[in-house]
Amino acid sequence: MTGLDLGETNVTDKVMSVRSNSPGVRTPFRIAALYALIGVLWILFSDRLLFALFTDPDILTSLQTVKGWFYVLLTAVLLYLLIAGMSSRLKSTYTELAAEKDYNNTLIRRLPLGLALCSMDGQLVDANPAYAAIIGRTVEETMTLSYWDITPRNYAEQEQAQLDSLKATGRYGPYEKEYIHKDGHLVPVRLTGLIVRRDNEDFIWSTVEDITEQQKASKALQQSEEKFMKAFHATPDAIIISRENDGMLVDINEVFIQQSEYTRDEALGRTILELNLWADPLDRERYVAVLKEQEKVREMEARFRTKSGRFIDCLVSGEFFPLDNEFYLLTIVRDITERKAAEAELEKYHLHLEEIVKERTSDLLHTQEALQYLLEDVNEAKKELETKLAEIERMNRIFVDRELRMVELKEKIMELERKLKGAGRSA
Known part of the structure; x- marks a missing residue:
């Protein structure tokens, strides 16, 4: 299989179109018409020319034979030239169509959009690789499936509505549904299609787009919008x-x-x-x-x-x-009205505090001056006290010395009395 059968059908249709519109297609009629025209003109004018130039029956008979052979040779050459021209044009046309067919088949095979041809009962007839990739299969595996093998049952009613539209209008979609992937997960797709006729039989020609990424992007966008709206109203x-x-x-x-x-x-x-x-x-x-x-x-x-x-x-x-x-x-x-009001109140409070600080600072300065004077008085009193203490210390030392001498004198007197008593006893 070189490509979608529909592509081959289109090429065949194009060949017929080219045949009907090309000068080469009208060549058989032109050859016949030209042959008839030359024959009529040859018969009419060649005989008249011979009878006008010659009267001898033998010569006329010989010339009639030569004339016949010349006519056959002339028409053969003309037929050859016409047929050769037609053959060349047809060959060129078929070459162009073959190249276009290869181009179309290559384009269809490489097209990222899924293309599929199926019978009216849903049997897949042909598909390109992009279509097979959507359902996770090769083209050969895809050809063994029916349209209903890859369609979830819950889409039956929707599918019937699309088939009714197809039969009524010759086309369906676009609409969205899901395909069953080979591994079992569902693939969201968007489909559109029309009826095509080939070999006197109707087929459904469908284009299928995998919209998985689109749905993810749409869902992400929806979630983003929901988050924005929540923030929009909650801020x-x-x-x-x-x-x-x-x-x-x-x-x-x-x-x-x-x-x-x-x-x-x-x-x-x-x-x-x-x-x-x-x-x-x-x-x-x-x-x-x-x-x-x-x-x-x-x-x-x-x-x-x-x-x-x-x-x-x-x-x-x-x-x-x-x-x-x-x-x-x-x-x-x-x-920020409340904040500005609070800032204003705070500023007033700061100013009030500054006034209080100024007052307290002034009081402290006065107190410091008073304390300075008091400290000076204390220092003077301290000096006087130190002088008096020194005098008292000096007097105290004098009294202590006197007391010590009195004690010493008293001890000496007592010692003398003991000695006197001892001397009296001896006498």
Whole structure:
């Protein structure tokens, strides 16, 4: 099998088309017509010419024979030239068609899109390698299968609807279903097809695309969108999505509704300017200028005005992003009103503390001066005390010395008395 049978059928049809449209195809009729025309002209004019030039019957008979042979030779040469030309053109046509057939078969074999030909009862007649690869088989293995061998039973109703469409309109799809892979897992595919006729029999010509990666990408995109929407509505900051070209708001989150006091219906379809959200036009001009220069803004401090006229302090961030061939602006508004109020209170408290510190510092300076004077008095008293203590120490030493001498004198007197008593006894 050199390629899909449908490809061979198309080539055969093209041969017939070329035959019907090519000058070579009309050659038999042209040869016959030319032969008849030459014959008629030859008979009419050659005989008249001979009778006009010659009157001798013997000469006329001989010339008639020569004329006949000349006519046969002339027509033979003409027939040869015409047939040779026709043969050359047909050979060239068949060569071109053979090359085109090889090209088409090669193209079909290498085409990444699955192609299959099956009978009206679902038996696969031919398929390209891409189709066989979708179901995990070789082309030879695929040819042993029926369309229903690779289709899960739960698609029976859907398949019947497609067959009804095929019979009614001559084509079906595109629609999506699943094929049963050789290893048992299901392969999502997208199909479209039409009825083709070959050898007086109808067949179904189908193109099949493996959409596994598309579904994975679609699922990943859906999950990403779900995550974005969760973050979009769960974030504590107000989020605005607007079109770049006209500034029209296309989506807002619940925090924006709470902060701005505008309902979703009131905000969507209008611009920030129309909602009069910027409290200071200079803030908007600064925001737009940074966006134009850097294509993004990070935490620019500004003031917004709510629907009721209340002002809120904000940090505004923004960045452009593409979506569906358009650019949009994602703006994030963080309410810092309470933080600013707390900072103001903290600043007042700091100023109050500074005043207290200044007062305490002044008191400490006065106290330090008083302590300095007191310390000087203490030092003077200390010096006087040290002088008095030294005098007392000197007097104490004098008294101690006197006391020691008195004790010594007393001991000497007692010693003398003992000696006197001893002398009296001896006498």
